[in-house]
Each structure stands twice: as C-alpha cells, then as structure tokens.
Amino acid sequence: xxxxxxxxxxxxxxxxxxxxxxxxxxxxxxxxxxxxxxxxxxxxxxxxxxxxxxxxxxxxxxxxxxxxxxxxxxxxxxxxxxxxxxxxxxxxxxxxxxxxxxxxxxxxxxxxxxxxxxxxxxxxxxxxxxxxxxxxxxxxxxxxxxxxxxxxxxxxxxxxxxxxxxxxxxxxxxxxxxxxxxxxxxxxxxxxxxxxxxxxxxxxxxxxxxxxxxxxxxxxxxxxxxxxxxxxxxxxxxxxxxxxxxxxxxxxxxxxxxxxxxxxxxxxxxxxxxxxx
Amino acid sequence: xxxxxxxxxxxxxxxxxxxxxxxxxxxxxxxxxxxxxxxxxxxxxxxxxxxxxxxxxxxxxxxxxxxxxxxxxxxxxxxxxxxxxxxxxxxxxxxxxxxxxxxxxxxxxxxxxxxxxxxxxxxxxxxxxxxxxxxxxxxxxxxxxxxxxxxxxxxxxxxxxxxxxxxxxxxxxxxxxxxxxxxxxxxxxxxxxxxxxxxxxxxxxxxxxxxxxxxxxxxxxxxxxxxxxxxxxxxxxxxxxxxxxxxxxxxxxxxxxxxxxxxxxxxxxxxxxxxxxxxxxxxxxxxxxxxxxxxxxxxxxxxxxxxxxxxxxxxxxxxxxxxxxxxxxxxxxxxxxxxxxxxxxxxxxxxxxxxxxxxxxxxxxxxxxxxxxxxxxxxxxxxxxxxxxxxxxxxxxxxxxxxxxxxxxxxxxxxxxxxxxxxxxxxxxxxxxxxxxxxxxxxxxxxxxxxxxxxxxxxxxxxxxxxxxxxxxxxxxxxxxxxxxxxxxxxxxxxxxxxxxxxx
Numbered sequence: 001x002x003x004x005x006x007x008x009x010x011x012x013x014x015x016x017x018x019x020x021x022x023x024x025x026x027x028x029x030x031x032x033x034x035x036x037x038x039x040x041x042x043x044x045x046x047x048x049x050x051x052x053x054x055x056x057x058x059x060x061x062x063x064x065x066x067x068x069x070x071x072x073x074x075x076x077x078x079x080x081x082x083x084x085x086x087x088x089x090x091x092x093x094x095x096x097x098x099x100x101x102x103x104x105x106x107x108x109x110x111x112x113x114x115x116x117x118x119x120x121x122x123x124x125x126x127x128x129x130x131x132x133x134x135x136x137x138x139x140x141x142x143x144x145x146x147x148x149x150x151x152x153x154x155x156x157x158x159x160x161x162x163x164x165x166x167x168x169x170x171x172x173x174x175x176x177x178x179x180x181x182x183x184x185x186x187x188x189x190x191x192x193x194x195x196x197x198x199x200x201x202x203x204x205x206x207x208x209x210x211x212x213x214x215x216x217x218x219x220x221x222x223x224x225x226x227x228x229x230x231x232x233x234x235x236x237x238x239x240x241x242x243x244x245x246x247x248x249x250x251x252x253x254x255x256x257x258x259x260x261x262x263x264x265x266x267x268x269x270x271x272x273x274x275x276x277x
Numbered sequence: 278x279x280x281x282x283x284x285x286x287x288x289x290x291x292x293x294x295x296x297x298x299x300x301x302x303x304x305x306x307x308x309x310x311x312x313x314x315x316x317x318x319x320x321x322x323x324x325x326x327x328x329x330x331x332x333x334x335x336x337x338x339x340x341x342x343x344x345x346x347x348x349x350x351x352x353x354x355x356x357x358x359x360x361x362x363x364x365x366x367x368x369x370x371x372x373x374x375x376x377x378x379x380x381x382x383x384x385x386x387x388x389x390x391x392x393x394x395x396x397x398x399x400x401x402x403x404x405x406x407x408x409x410x411x412x413x414x415x416x417x418x419x420x421x422x423x424x425x426x427x428x429x430x431x432x433x434x435x436x437x438x439x440x441x442x443x444x445x446x447x448x449x450x451x452x453x454x455x456x457x458x459x460x461x462x463x464x465x466x467x468x469x470x471x472x473x474x475x476x477x478x479x480x481x482x483x484x485x486x487x488x489x490x491x492x493x494x495x496x497x498x499x500x501x502x503x504x505x506x507x508x509x510x511x512x513x514x515x516x517x518x519x520x521x522x523x524x525x526x527x528x529x530x531x532x533x534x535x536x537x538x539x540x541x542x543x544x545x546x547x548x549x550x551x552x553x554x555x556x557x558x559x560x561x562x563x564x565x566x567x568x569x570x571x572x573x574x575x576x577x578x579x580x581x582x583x584x585x586x587x588x589x590x591x592x593x594x595x596x597x598x599x600x601x602x603x604x605x606x607x608x609x610x611x612x613x614x615x616x617x618x619x620x621x622x623x624x625x626x627x628x629x630x631x632x633x634x635x636x637x638x639x640x641x642x643x644x645x646x647x648x649x650x651x652x653x654x655x656x657x658x659x660x661x662x663x664x665x666x667x668x669x670x671x672x673x674x675x676x677x678x679x680x681x682x683x684x685x686x687x688x689x690x691x692x693x694x695x696x697x698x699x700x701x702x703x704x705x706x707x708x709x710x711x712x713x714x715x716x717x718x719x720x721x722x723x724x725x726x727x728x729x730x731x732x733x734x735x736x737x738x739x740x741x742x743x744x745x746x747x748x749x750x751x752x753x754x755x756x757x758x759x760x761x762x763x764x765x766x767x768x769x770x771x772x773x774x775x776x777x778x779x780x781x
Contacts, residue, residue, distance in 0.1 A: 063718065063753075063755055064755070066690055066691055066755075066779040066780065066781055067754075067755070067781060069690065069691070069781060070690055070780070070781020071781070073690065073781060074781070085626060085630075086630055088633075099691055100691035100692055100693040100694070100778060100779065101691065101692060101694065102649075102690060102691060103657075103661070103688060103689055103690060103691055103692035103778060104649040104650070104651060104660065104661030105651065105657070105660050105661060105688040106686060106688040106689045106690045106691070106692065106778065106780070107649070107690065108651075108681075108682070108688075109681070109682060109683055109686035109687055109688045110682070110686050110690060110781060111682040114648070114649050114650070114651065115648075117648065117649065118630075118634060118646065118647070118648055118666050119646070119647045119648065119649065119663070119666075120637055120641065120645060120646050120647075121641070121645040121646075121647075122641065122645070123641070127641065131637055131640075131641065134633065134636065134637065135633055135637070138629050138630075138632065138633040139629055140626060140629035140630035140632075140633050141630065141633075198753075198754075199753060199754040199755045199756070200753075200754040201723060201724075201750065201752070201753065201754040202685070202724070202750060202754060202756075204723070204724045204750075205685070207726075212709075212722070212723065212724055212725055213723075213724045214685070214724055214725070214726040214748075215685055215724045215725070215726060215748055215749070215750040215756055215780075216684070216685050216724075217684040217685055218685075218686070218756070218780060218781050219754060221754075248781075249684055250682040250683060250684055250686060251682050251683065251684055253682075
C-alpha cells in the first residue's frame with residue numbers, strides 16, 4: 001500500500017465518518033472558491049478555475065513549451081494578485097537545462113512580483129512532485145507551479161496526491177510538462193482541469209515605418225481538454241473541439257478575449273489540429 | 278603516520294613499522310611506531326640503513342593527505358570532549374579543556390577517557406595537559422609526566438620542565454642544533470640564563486616560547502569550529518545503532534534545546550547535530566532556518582528532511598552511537614508576537630512560508646531554493662541574481678533597471694544560458710531578419726520590434742561586440758528574443774545571429 005493510497009483511504013474514511021455524523025462535509029471542505037479568467041472560458045469551467053485544484057497545462061507542440069509556461073505563470077500572477085501571497089515555481093533540472101532558465105526581468109515584465117516568488121529546482125520528477133506536495137500542504141503559497149520534463153512517474157496515484165495536497169492547503173497546483181506536447185488526451189490523471197496551450201499570433205501594433213508590425217500582448221490558443229465540474233456545478237464542461245483565444249494583459253493582470261476583427265485573429269481560431277505545429 | 282599505515286594495511290601488531298618518504302633525494306624514514314623506536318630506529322634514517330639494521334621492518338609510503346584527513350577526523354571525534362579543538366601541526370591536536378575536566382571526573386579522568394577513546398580507534402596517543410598550550414605540547418611530546426597540576430610555579434615548575442630538551446619549546450631543528458653547540462641542551466639551561474643574550478643570539482622567539490611555557494603569555498588556539506551558543510547532549514550506556522532510536526533521541530534533544538532557548542527568549546537560526554560513534558568516528562549534520570526556530574518539532578523535522586534528501590536514507594550509526602549532541606550555532610532573539618489579529622494572521626502565513634522554505638532547503642540544498650533579485654547590469658544575462666531563499670526575505674525590489682509590467686513585455690520569460698546560434702536572413706546586413714532557422718525549424722518573422730542596442734561594459738571587456746536585440750514573432754505567434762552580434766561595418770562584416778530567449 002503506497003502512502004498515496006493510504007492518504008486517499010484516510011480521506012475517504014474521514015468523509016464517511018462525517019457523513020455518518022450527519023455533518024455537511026461529504027467531500028473535504030472546499031472553501032477556496034474559483035478564480036475567474038474570461039467569460040467564455042469561465043462558462044466552460046463552471047465559474048472559473050478552482051483555487052484548490054490540480055490543473056494540468058500541456059503544450060500543443062514542442063515549440064509551445066514557453067507558451068504553456070507563460071499561461072501557467074499568468075494564472076499564478078492572477079492567484080497572487082487575489083491572495084496577496086507568494087507563489088512557488090518549481091522545475092526539474094532537466095527542464096531548465098533544455099528550455100532555458102526563467103529570467104527575472106522577463107518575469108517582472110510579464111506582471112509577476114519578483115519579491116513574492118520563490119524558485120525551487122528539483123533533481124528529478126519524483127523529487128519535484130514531493131516538493132510540490134509539501135508546498136501545497138503547507139498552505140503558505142498562493143499557487144504552486146511545477147514544471148516537469150517528462151510525465152513518466154506521473155500516474156493516477158501521483159496526481160491524486162497532488163490533488164489532495166492542493167485541497168488540504170487550499171492552493172492551486174499548476175503542472176506543466178514540456179515534453180508532453182500533443183499528448184493532452186493521451187494520459188489520465190486525477191486533475192480537475194487540463195488545458196492544451198499553443199502560442200497564438202498577437203494583435204500586431206502598427207509600426208511607424210509601415211512595414212511589418214510590432215508584436216503585441218502575448219496571446220494563447222487554449223483548448224480545454226478536461227474539466228471536472230462538481231455534481232450540480234454549473235458549467236458546460238470540456239469540449240476538446242473548441243478553442244479559446246486569450247491575450248494576457250500584464251498591466252492589469254487579466255486575460256481578455258480579443259475580438260475577431262483583429263487582423264490575424266481569424267487564423268488561429270477553430271483551425272483543425274493537423275495543420276498546426 | 279604509522280597509525281594510519283597500520284589502519285590502511287594489515288600489519289602484524291608486533292612488527293616494527295615505519296613510514297618512508299623521499300627527503301633530500303633519499304628514501305628516509307619519516308615516522309616510526311613504538312616497536313621500531315624500541316629497536317633504535319628514528320625518523321631521518323635512510324631506508325637502506327634502517328632495513329640493514331632491522332630486516333623485519335615493515336615500511337609503508339607516507340601519504341600526507343590521507344594523514345591530514347585522519348587527523349581531521351580525529352579532531353572531529355574529539356569535539357565530544359570540548360567544543361574547542363584545533364589542529365596542531367601535522368600530527369597533533371590541541372584541545373582547550375578549560376572548565377571541562379570535572380565532567381570526566383577530574384583531569385586524570387579526562388586524560389584516561391581521551392586515551393581510551395582514541396586507542397579504541399586504533400591510535401597511539403601521547404597526551405599532555407597543562408596550564409598553557411605550549412606546556413601541554415611539551416609534556417605530550419617530551420615528558421613521561423602527562424598532567425601538570427594547575428598553578429604550577431617556582432621550584433615545582435622548574436622540576437617538571439627544566440629537564441626537558443630544548444626542542445620541547447617547539448623550535449626549528451637548526452636553532453636547536455645551534456643551541457646544542459653552545460651547550461644549551463635543556464630548557465633549564467635557557468630559563469636560568471640572562472634573557473637578553475639569548476634573545477640576541479637565537480631570536481626573541483625563544484624568549485616568547487619560554488614565557489608561553491610558563492603561561493605568562495596566553496597563546497590562544499584557533500579552533501576548527503566556533504563554539505556553539507547552546508548545546509545539549511545525551512550519552513547512551515549501550516550504543517544505539519537503530520536509526521529510529523537515533524531519531525527518537527534527536528526528538529528528546531530538540532525538546533531539551535527548545536527549553537533552553539525558550540528560557541533565553543531566543544530561537545535557533547543554525548543547528549548542528551553531532552553523532553559520535555564508538556569506533557571513533559564523528560558525523561556532523563547542520564541545517565539552517567530562515568527564521569529563529571523555537572519549536573522542538575520544527576527542529577527535528579529539519580534534520581529529518583536533511584537526511585531524507587541526502588545520499589543516505591537514515592542516520593549512519595556505524596557500529597553504534599554512544600553520544601549525540603545537538604548544538605545551536607547561531608541563536609537570534611525572537612520578536613514577541615503582538616499586534617492586531619489581522620497582522621498576526623499575516624505573520625502566520627509568512628511563518629508557514631519560511632518553514633516551507635527551510636524544509637525544502639534542508640532537503641534539496643539551499644542553492645536549489647532561491648529568490649531572484651535584480652542587479653544593476655546592462656548585459657541581460659547579468660541583470661538578475663539568484664539568492665538562497667533560506668537567507669530570508671528578498672531585498673526590496675526596485676534596484677537596478679525596473680522592468681515594469683507591460684502588455685508587450687520587452688524581456689523574455691526564459692533566457693538560455695548560452696545564446697543559441699541561428700541562421701537568419703535579413704534584407705540588409707544591419708536590418709531586422711526576415712526569417713530564421715532555429716533548432717532545425719524555419720520561422721517566418723511576422724512581426725518584429727528592434728533593434729535595442731546593448732553594449733558590453735567596455736571598461737571591463739574592451740572589444741566585446743555590441744548586440745542588437747530584436748523581439749520577433751513568427752507566423753504562429755511564437756515569440757523569440759534574437760540578437761545580432763557586432764555592428765555591421767564597424768565591428769564585423771559577417772553578422773552572426775543568436776536566439777537568446779523565448780517569450781511566453
């Protein structure tokens with residue numbers, strides 16, 4: 001019996017006892033609420049992103065790794081702004097070596113408060129998950145981002161442990177894996193939400209010279225692959241065929257949905273997957 | 278030296294043993310054990326002579342590094358007697374035992390205990406105990422009397438020390454030879470003569486050493502480790518070997534230490550656990566805390582994390598541990614918690630975070646748990662520094678160039694440690710690129726901003742090429758931070774392009 005099974009068993013027994021005693025908590029107390037993102041995405045998620053859940057963020061293609069991390073950091077920035085606490089960014093050594101280390105000035109320009117960020121490097125994936133679990137359980141951070149390289153040791157038990165830790169600490173776990181591109185539908189886990197992220201052309205700003213435009217605010221194509229909405233929760237749930245286009249406004253720490261009248265927006269939406277990447 | 282050789286190679290304990298090395302172009306003995314000394318062999322003899330005299334002599338090679346390591350290990354093990362231990366030359370240890378002897382039943386008891394412990398580890402000990410370091414040194418090496426009574430003076434002092442050879446002052450051999458030529462062979466010969474001529478002939482150092490011998494000038498020893506502020510220890514009548522028992526003992530030690538700290542109103546910032554094994558080994562494990570710790574549980578947990586993250590899964594007790602000591606190396610006053618409820622809650626959150634950082638730092642190492650700080654530097658790769666988060670809160674942001682959040686960030690989320698070369702095609706040599714190939718994928722540039730010119734600090738690295746940075750977005754929306762190295766026409770004619778980072 002692994003420790004994860006044991007923790008899960010204990011949690012189940014607690015629920016059973018609570019149910020027998022007639023108390024309300026049939027599931028572990030859910031006090032943390034939901035974090036709104038944008039209108040359309042919130043409708044699908046049932047009011048926003050659960051603030052005490054496990055959310056997986058997979059890149060759509062090898063080159064979208066930094067977009068996936070950007071999306072995770074943007075979510076963390078929103079959680080930090082709402083809760084006024086420190087976020088912890090953890091990564092496996094190999095992911096940092098392969099993808100490049102996170103860059104302080106870039107994070108600041110992306111809207112993250114450097115004085116409220118702690119970075120942890122883990123030697124391998126099991127150490128990463130263990131550190132994430134400890135961080136979540138402590139209840140101290142506003143959010144915990146974990147960047148794994150491969151999801152080999154990430155199975156149902158491991159994800160369940162992270163989920164329980166997130167519930168216990170009331171903080172969201174945002175897990176991304178750079179090498180799991182395109183595999184968003186391929187693996188199963190206990191996560192509440194799974195996003196697939198691709199970079200999207202930004203709304204270019206006109207250049208003074210009249211040539212090519214200037215890159216605008218970072219934009220993402222988001223596909224909601226999985227969304228577990230509680231019994232009675234109001235939400236449309238996941239629809240893997242649907243994509244959302246979000247732009248990140250670092251100044252306001254919010255996402256917005258650009259209208260389709262933008263010059264390049266149409267290209268990204270509702271395009272068959274095969275032609276991307 | 279011979280003790281190390283005996284430990285390293287299996288030598289018959291009755292055989293005379295010597296350690297040899299090449300000195301002055303000849304193989305000579307540099308150390309002999311008691312058996313060999315009894316047979317009249319002494320350091321300095323050439324190997325050929327020695328073996329001619331004693332064919333049964335066993336000779337091992339001297340290994341200065343291994344000997345130094347052994348001495349350091351012995352010094353660590355001696356911390357069980359006193360926290361102030363220092364290395365003395367290549368073959369000695371100096372222990373400051375002021376106020377320690379009564380714990381071992383007087384000076385005799387202490388000497389016997391030291392000897393027993395070290396000989397159990399297979400070491401031959403010559404020890405001396407006296408009022409001053411110099412006197413103890415002289416006794417250990419040149420006298421059969423081991424312990425000089427405290428406050429020795431006048432005739433008693435003369436009786437004890439004046440018969441010792443002049444070399445017992447620790448002078449170099451040349452000076453000793455000079456003195457012998459002048460008929461000054463014993464310390465008494467020097468001590469009873471007028472000082473001025475001796476100082477004039479052999480140097481003031483001799484007089485200083487005579488004074489040090491008498492304890493007139495207190496020579497301080499420089500201990501290997503600073504004495505802890507507080508320490509608690511537990512001795513075990515029968516050595517414990519099980520890791521669980523060691524953890525249980527650790528928990529009790531932490532309780533004791535927490536009590537002491539609480540009395541002083543302090544918390545521990547740096548803790549050290551020492552395990553003394555019965556085979557003479559000692560192991561020290563230290564952990565740091567980001568805030569002053571006063572709770573016993575938190576202390577014990579830090580050590581547990583540290584051991585869980587290390588190479589070994591549990592406490593290495595060897596053949597058994599007979600003494601455990603928990604020391605607080607650095608203590609800090611705890612600010613009493615007070616104020617409004619709101620602030621209390623906030624500080625509870627900060628404390629939970631500090632605890633978490635401590636635990637992760639103990640397990641993964643402090644270099645793996647960091648905060649980023651901005652640094653005032655122009656080169657992008659030097660514009661921030663990672664500092665261990667266990668050191669406490671990050672310094673106030675706002676130093677260096679402030680990168681305000683902007684809708685279109687000007688700096689990338691990720692920066693490559695080494696910029697990666699790319700093949701780029703530009704309309705004109707000093708213009709922005711039209712398309713580029715990175716990691717074997719061709720990217721069409723759909724939007725671009727730049728150049729942002731960043732020059733290397735000329736006062737530090739003259740001649741380093743200037744970089745022109747561009748923010749480029751390809752047709753699929755991926756954003757890259759590219760630069761061209763060298764100003765076209767002035768610094769280079771062959772523009773080289775690199776990807777330095779990627780945007781989110």
